Amino acid sequence: MNDGTPLTGTPAPDPDLLYSQEEDALRDAVRSLFADRSDPATVLAGLESEAAYDTALWRALATDIGAAGLLVPEKLGGAGASAREAAVVLEEVGRCVAPVPYLTSAVIAVTALLGCDHDQEDVAAPLAALAGGGTVGVLAVPLPTAPGGPAPSAVRAAADGALTGRVTSVADAAGAGLLLVPAEGPDGPALYAVEAAADGVRTEPVTPLDLTRPLGHLTFDGARGRLLATGDRARTAVAGALLTGAGLLASEQLGVAEWCLAETVRHTAERTQFGRPVGSFQALKHRMAALWLEVASARAAARNAADALATGSADAPVAVAVAQAYCAPVAVRAAQECIQLHGGIGMTWEHPAHLFLKRAKSDELALGSPGRHREALAGLVALDAP
Amino acid sequence: MTDAEDLRRRTAELLAAHPPAETERLEFLRARFDAGLAWVHYPEGLGGLDAPRSLQAVVDAELAAAGAPGNDPGRIGIGLGMAAPTILRFGTDEQKRRLLRPLWTGEEVWCQLFSEPGAGSDLAALATRAVREDGGEAGSAGDWIVDGQKVWTSSAHLARWAILIARTDPGLPKHRGISYFICDMTDPGVEVRPLRQITGEAEFNEVFLTGVRIPDSRRLGEVGEGWKVAQTTLMNERVAIGGARIPREGGMIGVAAADWRARPELRTHDLHQRLLTLWVEAEVARLTGERLRQQLTKGQPGPEGSGMKLAFARLAQEISGWEVEFLAEDGLTYDDWTMRRPDGVDFTGREAGYRYLRAKGNSIEGGTSEVLLNIVAERVLGLPPEPRTDKDVAWKDLPR
Numbered sequence: 001m002n003d004g005t006p007l008t009g010t011p012a013p014d015p016d017l018l019y020s021q022e023e024d025a026l027r028d029a030v031r032s033l034f035a036d037r038s039d040p041a042t043v044l045a046g047l048e049s050e051a052a053y054d055t056a057l058w059r060a061l062a063t064d065i066g067a068a069g070l071l072v073p074e075k076l077g078g079a080g081a082s083a084r085e086a087a088v089v090l091e092e093v094g095r096c097v098a099p100v101p102y103l104t105s106a107v108i109a110v111t112a113l114l115g116c117d118h119d120q121e122d123v124a125a126p127l128a129a130l131a132g133g134g135t136v137g138v139l140a141v142p143l144p145t146a147p148g149g150p151a152p153s154a155v156r157a158a159a160d161g162a163l164t165g166r167v168t169s170v171a172d173a174a175g176a177g178l179l180l181v182p183a184e185g186p187d188g189p190a191l192y193a194v195e196a197a198a199d200g201v202r203t204e205p206v207t208p209l210d211l212t213r214p215l216g217h218l219t220f221d222g223a224r225g226r227l228l229a230t231g232d233r234a235r236t237a238v239a240g241a242l243l244t245g246a247g248l249l250a251s252e253q254l255g256v257a258e259w260c261l262a263e264t265v266r267h268t269a270e271r272t273q274f275g276r277p278v279g280s281f282q283a284l285k286h287r288m289a290a291l292w293l294e295v296a297s298a299r300a301a302a303r304n305a306a307d308a309l310a311t312g313s314a315d316a317p318v319a320v321a322v323a324q325a326y327c328a329p330v331a332v333r334a335a336q337e338c339i340q341l342h343g344g345i346g347m348t349w350e351h352p353a354h355l356f357l358k359r360a361k362s363d364e365l366a367l368g369s370p371g372r373h374r375e376a377l378a379g380l381v382a383l384d385a386p
Numbered sequence: 387m388t389d390a391e392d393l394r395r396r397t398a399e400l401l402a403a404h405p406p407a408e409t410e411r412l413e414f415l416r417a418r419f420d421a422g423l424a425w426v427h428y429p430e431g432l433g434g435l436d437a438p439r440s441l442q443a444v445v446d447a448e449l450a451a452a453g454a455p456g457n458d459p460g461r462i463g464i465g466l467g468m469a470a471p472t473i474l475r476f477g478t479d480e481q482k483r484r485l486l487r488p489l490w491t492g493e494e495v496w497c498q499l500f501s502e503p504g505a506g507s508d509l510a511a512l513a514t515r516a517v518r519e520d521g522g523e524a525g526s527a528g529d530w531i532v533d534g535q536k537v538w539t540s541s542a543h544l545a546r547w548a549i550l551i552a553r554t555d556p557g558l559p560k561h562r563g564i565s566y567f568i569c570d571m572t573d574p575g576v577e578v579r580p581l582r583q584i585t586g587e588a589e590f591n592e593v594f595l596t597g598v599r600i601p602d603s604r605r606l607g608e609v610g611e612g613w614k615v616a617q618t619t620l621m622n623e624r625v626a627i628g629g630a631r632i633p634r635e636g637g638m639i640g641v642a643a644a645d646w647r648a649r650p651e652l653r654t655h656d657l658h659q660r661l662l663t664l665w666v667e668a669e670v671a672r673l674t675g676e677r678l679r680q681q682l683t684k685g686q687p688g689p690e691g692s693g694m695k696l697a698f699a700r701l702a703q704e705i706s707g708w709e710v711e712f713l714a715e716d717g718l719t720y721d722d723w724t725m726r727r728p729d730g731v732d733f734t735g736r737e738a739g740y741r742y743l744r745a746k747g748n749s750i751e752g753g754t755s756e757v758l759l760n761i762v763a764e765r766v767l768g769l770p771p772e773p774r775t776d777k778d779v780a781w782k783d784l785p786r
Contacts, residue, residue, distance in 0.1 A: 289759040289766075
C-alpha cells in the first residue's frame with residue numbers, strides 16, 4: 001500500500017480497463033440470479049419487513065454462485081479471484097440495489113481479515129466462514145468512515161480484552177453474525193473478532209435513508225472478543241479494508257447510475273407528451289447524452305480502481321480517490337435525473353427510482369464523501385492546500 | 387497473417403537499409419511507406435501490409451526507439467485522419483496510388499472543404515454548386531465547374547489537395563443532391579483568404595471557389611452519394627480525436643497543476659477545491675480515452691469515441707478559465723495579438739489567455755457539442771429523432 005510518498009511524476013501504471021471473459025461469465029450468472037430474485041417489485045416488497053437482508057438471495061449469491069469467497073485465496077476456502085471480479089458483482093448489486101451484505105461482508109470484512117495473519121486459526125476460521133457465505137461479517141466502523149483518515153477508535157479494549165464503547169451507523173450490523181471491531185487497547189490499536197450474539201454486545205437498528213442497506217448502532221459493554229491483530233498490523237488491516245471498500249463501491253455506484261440511465265432512456269422513448277415521445281425533445285436528449293458520457297467515464301474510473309486494487313499497485317490510493325470523487329456524484333446525478341425525467345411517477349413509492357436515489361445518496365457518504373477523497377488526493381498528487 | 391514478430395523483423399530491415407542517422411528525412415519516410423510500415427492495416431502497396439490495426443503500435447515503438455523521423459501528424463492530421471480513410475474506401479486504384487504516399491509522408495498537405503458560412507452545423511444544407519459541363523471541348527466534356535464559398539478551413543494556405551463536398555442536384559432533398567470531390571488547391575479559381583479569429587491569429591481560412599474545374603476522375607463515390615462518403619470522413623475525424631494516448635497530468639491540466647505548485651502566493655481555498663475537481667475530471671477523461679484505446683486494440687470499438695470530444699472540450703474551457711483566474715494580474719495580460727498564420731494548433735502552448743480563448747473553439751470545431759450530444763442520444767442511446775421539416779423537401783425549396 002501507499003507509504004504516503006506523493007505519486008506525481010511516477011509513470012502511470014498500465015491498468016487493464018476492460019472486462020475479461022471470466023468476468024463477463026460471472027456477471028451473467030449474477031445478473032440472471034438478480035433478474036429472477038431481486039427485481040424491483042421483490043426489493044420493494046421486502047423493504048418494510050423485519051429481515052435485515054434477503055437471506056435466500058444472499059445464500060444464492062454468496063454460496064451457490066460462490067461470490068462471497070472471491071477475494072479469499074483458495075487455500076483459505078475461497079475462490080482466489082481478485083478485486084476485479086468482486087467489482088463486477090458490485091456493479092450488478094448496484095444495478096438492482098440488491099439487499100445483500102456483499103460490500104460489507106464479502107469485501108470489507110474479508111479484506112480486513114486478509115490483512116491479519118491468516119496462519120492463525122482465529123483469523124483463518126472466520127475467513128473461511130465468510131468465504132462460504134454462511135456467516136455475515138462486518139467491520140464495526142461508521143459507514144461514512146473514509147480510508148486514509150485516522151484509525152477509528154470509538155471502542156476501548158481493557159488489558160483483559162474486554163471491549164467497551166459505541167459505534168454508530170454501521171452498515172449491515174443487524175444481519176451480521178461476526179463483528180470485526182477496531183479498538184484502542186493498552187498497547188495501541190488492535191482488531192478484535194466478536195460474536196454479535198455474545199454477552200455485552202447490543203445492536204440497535206436505526207431507520208436508514210437507504211432501506212436496502214440497513215444501519216445499526218453497536219454498543220460494547222465489556223464484551224469479549226478474540227484478538228486478530230495489534231499495532232501497525234491492525235491499523236493497516238483496517239486501512240486496507242476501507243481502501244478496498246471505497247474503491248469497489250465505485251463499481252456499485254456505476255451499476256446504480258447505469259440502471260438509472262437505461263430506465264430513463266426506456267421511459268422517455270415511450271412516454272408521449274405534446275404529440276411526441278418526450279425522449280425526442282432535444283433539451284431532454286442532451287441531458288441523457290451528457291449522463292451517458294458520465295456513466296462511460298465512471299466505468300473507466302471504477303475499472304481503474306478495481307484493477308489497481310487487484311494488482312496491488314502503488315497507485316491504488318490515487319485510483320480509489322479518483323474513482324470515489326468521480327463516481328459518487330455521477331450515481332446521485334443519474335438517480336436525480338431518473339426521477340426528474342420520469343415526472344410524477346418518479347416520485348411514487350411503487351416506482352423503484354427512489355430506491356436508487358436513496359442508495360446513490362447513501363453511497364455518496366459511504367467510505368468518504370467526494371470532498372474527503374479530493375482532499376486525500378491533494379496530498380497524494382502534490383497539490384497542496386493554501 | 388502478419389504478426390508482431392514479422393513486423394519487428396520488417397522494421398529492423400527498414401532500419402538496417404535506411405539508418406535514420408544517415409538518411410534524409412523524406413527519403414526515410416518514403417522507404418517506410420514502401421515497406422508497408424506507414425499504416426500497417428492499409429493494403430500492401432499502399433503503405434500497409436493488411437495487418438491488424440493494433441499492431442501499428444509495435445512498429446511505432448521500434449521506430450521511436452531507433453530515433454527514426456516521424457511524419458508530423460499534427461501538421462497533416464486532416465490528410466491522415468480524414469482524407470486517407472475516405473480515399474481508401476471510395477477511391478479508384480489510380481487515385482489511391484497517386485495520392486496516398488505523398489499524403490502520408492507529408493509532401494502534400496490536405497484540407498477539408500466541407501463547412502460553409504450558411505450551413506454550419508446543418509452541414510448538408512451546403513450551397514456550393516458543382517455543375518457538370520456539357521459538350522465542352524473534346525476531352526473536357528464531363529468536367530465539373532464548382533462555385534461557392536467554404537469556411538473554417540484549417541491548412542488551406544498550405545494544402546495541395548482538398549476533400550470537397552458540393553451540391554450537384556438542387557432539385558433533390560438536401561442529403562441526396564451532394565457529391566464528393568478531390569479539389570486541386572493550385573487550380574485557377576481557388577482563392578484562400580486568412581480568417582482572423584478570437585486569438586488574433588488566423589489558423590483557419592475562407593476559401594472562395596470561382597469556376598473551378600474538377601475532372602470527373604477526381605470524384606469519390608457516385609454522383610449524389612457525397613453525403614454517404616462524407617459520413618466516412620466525419621466518423622474517422624471523431625475516432626482520431628478520441629484516440630490519442632496521454633500520461634497522467636498530460637495536456638492542459640498539467641499546465642494548471644504546474645502553475646499551482648509554482649505560485650503558492652496565489653492559492654485560495656476556492657481555487658484549490660476547483661482545481662482538485664478539474665484534476666479528477668481530467669484524470670477520468672484520460673482513463674476513459676485509455677479504455678477506448680484498449681477496446682480498439684482488441685477490435686471492440688465502443689461508442690465512447692463520440693463522447694470523448696465533448697469531455698475534452700468542456701474540460702479545456704474550464705481548466706484554461708481556471709488558470710486565467712488563478713494567475714490574477716498575470717491572467718489579465720496577453721502575450722501577443724499579432725496576426726499570424728500558424729502551421730497547426732497548439733492547445734497547450736503560449737500563455738493562459740491564449741489557451742482560454744482558443745479552447746472556446748473546442749466545443750464548436752469538428753462538430754459542435756450540441757450536434758455530438760444529438761449523435762450520442764440518437765445513435766448510442768437510441769432515443770427518437772426530433773421531427774424534421776427538411777427531410778423530403780428539395781434543397782432549392784428550403785428556406786435559407
